[in-house]
Amino acid sequence: MHIWRVNTRKQDLKVEPVPASWEHLGGRGLISRILLDEVPGTCDPLGKYNELVFAPGLLVGHMLSSCDRISVGGKSPLTGGIKESNAGGRTGLHLAYLGIKALIIEDQPAGDSYFVLHVSKEGVRFDQVNQLPGLGVYESAKLLLKLYGNKVAIALIGPGGEMGFASAGILNLDKDAVPSRINARGGLGALMGSKKLKAIVINNQGGVKPPIAHLDQFRQAQKAFNKSLMAHPQTRVYAEYGTAGMTRMSNGFGGLPTRNFSSGQFEGAEKISGEYMRELLLSRAGESNPTHACMVGCTIRCSNIFGDKDGQNVVSPLEYETIGLLGANLGIDDLDMIARLNWEVNDLGLDSIEIGAAMGIVCEAGMIDFGDSTGALALLKEIRKGSVLGRLLGQGAEVTGRVLGVKRIPVVKGQAMSAYDPRAIKGTGVTYATSPQGADHTCGLTIRAKVDHLDPCGQAQLSRNSQISNAGYDTLGACIFAGFGFAGKPETIPDLLNARFDWQVGSDILESLGRECLALEREFNRRAGFTPANDRLPEWMLTEPLPPHNAVFDVSEEDLDGVFDW
Ligand code: SF4
Numbered sequence: 142m143h144i145w146r147v148n149t150r151k152q153d154l155k156v157e158p159v160p161a162s163w164e165h166l167g168g169r170g171l172i173s174r175i176l177l178d179e180v181p182g183t184c185d186p187l188g189k190y191n192e193l194v195f196a197p198g199l200l201v202g203h204m205l206s207s208c209d210r211i212s213v214g215g216k217s218p219l220t221g222g223i224k225e226s227n228a229g230g231r232t233g234l235h236l237a238y239l240g241i242k243a244l245i246i247e248d249q250p251a252g253d254s255y256f257v258l259h260v261s262k263e264g265v266r267f268d269q270v271n272q273l274p275g276l277g278v279y280e281s282a283k284l285l286l287k288l289y290g291n292k293v294a295i296a297l298i299g300p301g302g303e304m305g306f307a308s309a310g311i312l313n314l315d316k317d318a319v320p321s322r323i324n325a326r327g328g329l330g331a332l333m334g335s336k337k338l339k340a341i342v343i344n345n346q347g348g349v350k351p352p353i354a355h356l357d358q359f360r361q362a363q364k365a366f367n368k369s370l371m372a373h374p375q376t377r378v379y380a381e382y383g384t385a386g387m388t389r390m391s392n393g394f395g396g397l398p399t400r401n402f403s404s405g406q407f408e409g410a411e412k413i414s415g416e417y418m419r420e421l422l423l424s425r426a427g428e429s430n431p432t433h434a435c436m437v438g439c440t441i442r443c444s445n446i447f448g449d450k451d452g453q454n455v456v457s458p459l460e461y462e463t464i465g466l467l468g469a470n471l472g473i474d475d476l477d478m479i480a481r482l483n484w485e486v487n488d489l490g491l492d493s494i495e496i497g498a499a500m501g502i503v504c505e506a507g508m509i510d511f512g513d514s515t516g517a518l519a520l521l522k523e524i525r526k527g528s529v530l531g532r533l534l535g536q537g538a539e540v541t542g543r544v545l546g547v548k549r550i551p552v553v554k555g556q557a558m559s560a561y562d563p564r565a566i567k568g569t570g571v572t573y574a575t576s577p578q579g580a581d582h583t584c585g586l587t588i589r590a591k592v593d594h595l596d597p598c599g600q601a602q603l604s605r606n607s608q609i610s611n612a613g614y615d616t617l618g619a620c621i622f623a624g625f626g627f628a629g630k631p632e633t634i635p636d637l638l639n640a641r642f643d644w645q646v647g648s649d650i651l652e653s654l655g656r657e658c659l660a661l662e663r664e665f666n667r668r669a670g671f672t673p674a675n676d677r678l679p680e681w682m683l684t685e686p687l688p689p690h691n692a693v694f695d696v697s698e699e700d701l702d703g704v705f706d707w
Contacts, residue, residue, distance in 0.1 A: 142242035142351065147258065147265055149336045150189075150248040154265045159242055165644075168198030169225040170616035170654055171243055172214035173661035176223055179245075182668025186218040186328070187305060187335040189249040195236060195296070195341070196244075198227075198618015200637060202237030202351040204438030205363055206370055207620035209234045211313065211324070213296075216669070218328035218335075219307040219495070219537055220554040220579040223665040226329055227583075227615055229435035229444075230313035230322035231343075235294035236260075238348030250337045255303070257285070261344040273339045275300060277488035278312050281340065282320040289342050291318050297340035299490020302330030304527055306535030307555075308495035309334065312487065315435045315444075321457050322435050325492040326581055327556060328537075354643035362636035369633070370440060370626025379443040379622055380432050384461035385415030387560070387588070391465070394594055395690045396565030398558070399469045400511045401501035402551045404688045405565045409474025413464050418445070418476055427452015441622050447480045456484040462582070465560025466497025471504060472511030482514070485521040491535065496521075498538035498557035506545040549685075554579035554675055561586070563678055564687040564694045566594045571604035571696055575676045575704045577662035583621060585611050595692050601700035608704070612662075613655035627651075656707065663705060673702050 144157045166174055172194050184190035193215045200208045211233035217224035236244060239262060246258075255274045256267040270288065273281055278299040285295050294314055301309035309330030312320040324330075353359045370376055378386055388410055391397040395405035411417060422429040422445065429448030434441075435458070444458040459480050467486070468479045486493045500520055503509060509516030523531035533541050538557040542550035551558045556579030563570025568587030573580035585607035588594070592603065614624055617634070627634055635646045666675075682694045 142240045144243050144245060145241050145260070145265070146245045146247065148248045149246060149250050149338065152267045163242070166199070166616060166654070167201070167242070168196055168210065168212040168227065168616045168618045169214070169612060170658040170661070171196045172212055172225045173223060173658050173665065175243060175245065176214060176216065177661050177665050180216055182665055183670065184216060186216045186221065186332060191216045191332060191335075193246040193329070193332050193336055194243055195232070196242065197233040197237045198616060200641070201233040201618040203353070203363075204234070205637070206367060206438055206440045206626070207436070207623040208618055209436050209438065210618045210620055211236065212615060212618070213311055213324040213329050215329060215332045217579070218305070218331045220327060220556050222554055222579065222669050222671055223577055223662045224327035224329060225578065225615065226310070226324040226326045228313050228322040228324045229439070229620065230315045231294035231436070232296050232313045233618060234436070235343040235345040235348070237351050238345040239343070240348070240351070246336055246338070249335060255337050255339040258338050258341045259289070259344070260341060262347040270339070274303060278320050278490050279488050282314065285340055285342060286318060289344065292344075292346070294343040294345070295320065295340055298330040298333050298338075299488060300525060301489045301491045301535055302334035303339070304532065304535060305331045305334055306491065306532070307331055307540070308492045308499070308535055308537045309490050310492050312490060316437050319457055321487070323487070323492070325494065327579065330490050353641050355640040359637060359640035362633045362640060365630050366626045366633040366637070367440065369629035370623065373625035373629055375622070375625050376441050379441050382415030382419055383431065383443045383445050383458065385418050385459065385464055387461040388414040388464060389416065390588065391561055394565050394588065395687065395692070396562045396588070396594070397469050398465055398551070398560055398562050400472050401470060401505045401549055402558070402562055403549065405562045406689050407469040407474070410469065412474045413468045413476055413479065415461070418459070421476065422448065425450065425452045428454040433457065439620070441620070441625075443622060447476070449477065455480040456487065459483055462560050463493040463497070466494050466501070467517070470497050470501045470560075471517055473514045473517065475514060478514035482517055482521065485518065489521065489524055491524070494559055495537045495557045496534060498551055499534045499541040502538055502542045502545060502547045502550065503534070505547050505549060549681055550679060552580060553678060554671075556580050561588060562687055564682055564692045565690060567597055567694065567696055568592070568594065568600040568603040568607070570678060570694050571600050571701060571704060572608055574678050574701055575604065576608060577659065577666050583611065584608055595690055597696040597700070600696050601704050605704050608659060609652055609655035611655070612658040613651035616654045616658055659705065676701055
């Protein structure tokens with residue numbers, strides 16, 4: 142495999158050998174190494190010294206269930222620190238087939254024109270497609286598929302990325318050519334826009350599956366992993382309810398963010414639960430489907446297709462995080478309206494968590510009422526228009542809260558919290574506070590642990606373990622839910638890696654990859670100017686009791702500062 146380095150100013154490509162210290166890494170771990178080696182911590186995230194890196198995980202390329210994810214990273218326009226965000230879909234698989242260990246996009250073109258970066262076995266070229274700038278994600282993808290054929294992989298930005306919004310993400314085609322899998326968090330869409338790239342089209346024709354050093358051993362390990370994954374009870378739960386199954390659980394723990402994080406339980410939770418959604422979608426038939434795979438080979442299939450009353454596809458997938466932030470957090474209990482809001486947010490190319498949190502603040506400021514879904518839709522139209530209010534929302538929850546004078550701003554390191562209130566799920570609160578990525582449940586969710594989530598004791602240790610293993614999975618390119626299979630058969634991780642690369646790694650490989658990744662990320666943030674003061678939840682969460690348990694976040698500062706003392 143090679144490093145493909147694309148300079149957007151010179152419009153050229155250098156294919157380079159993989160440096161020795163990068164060899165053993167992939168995905169998130171490789172991104173942290175590259176950024177530390179090449180990007181000044183203090184650089185302008187939207188300036189020419191920042192890099193946008195696409196890196197498939199170590200296990201990508203073999204259609205191993207749920208293990209073909211693409212990590213994208215750079216210095217975050219939202220947090221000012223390191224950022225990696227991973228997604229399913231086709232992008233990772235296509236890059237791996239072309240032998241690309243990392244695609245590094247650097248520098249900045251002088252003009253204002255947007256380009257499509259076309260990547261194939263022949264190299265790269267910059268195409269100018271005049272109709273694309275300003276187009277929404279769905280229309281853009283349609284046009285690109287017409288131009289390049291429907292077998293390609295595409296990563297693209299929407300109007301939000303073009304406008305430089307810190308809430309903008311990058312959308313990837315799923316296995317059915319729908320631009321639905323988003324590298325959502327941290328403003329990476331704005332970073333891609335700053336490189337004047339509307340889309341990256343990857344044609345893997347003529348590419349080959351990454352070589353496997355010991356095929357028999359790989360197949361054996363794959364079989365064991367699949368068996369373990371299929372035997373795990375959560376695999377069935379996720380196939381039936383998807384991530385939306387979390388609504389009941391989170392609400393039950395009093396941790397479902399409601400009306401701008403002012404309560405942890407929502408009276409309309411049942412109507413936005415995964416169980417309710419499943420029945421609704423089954424009754425609607427047509428294109429509606431409560432079970433769907435985002436990538437070829439995924440046997441969990443946690444995704445879904447949300448169809449309207451006539452069964453016509455509205456959005457895919459409708460996930461728990463979106464239901465939490467665009468639903469309960471805005472006081473909206475209508476899945477059809479949440480799906481419509483979700484379509485708009487996707488089409489704008491934005492992160493539904495960040496935008497949901499920003500709109501919750503607008504509600505609290507009294508500009509629209511909680512529960513006013515028509516008003517929420519109108520706010521999204523403001524973003525599309527690029528009005529001052531729209532631009533404010535597009536910059537995310539922190540900027541919105543400051544400008545509107547709202548005190549209750551649910552962010553850490555400038556990034557909005559996901560759909561778990563940290564006062565009720567304290568281990569996840571520790572993750573929000575201390576993760577180098579800013580508040581992000583995917584960095585270390587603890588809600589499934591069999592502990593008292595309201596008790597501050599032991600939460601730092603719980604978060605640490607979760608952060609380490611999640612950073613490890615993100616380095617492998619494994620979906621967080623593939624962890625169900627690996628948890629039952631942990632030896633399959635070294636077995637797969639040893640068979641794939643002819644390595645001799647031991648049973649601690651997941652942990653050692655995770656620790657290395659986190660140490661690199663923390664060092665990047667240190668160089669960017671972060672201190673322990675950045676590893677804190679907002680002060681109001683330490684004093685404002687959260688109904689129904691009237692809990693505050695009371696994990697000690699000593700515990701927070703000790704998370705990475707290993
Ligand atoms: S479990 Fe869900 S997110 Fe993970 S790979 Fe499968 S469909 Fe995609």
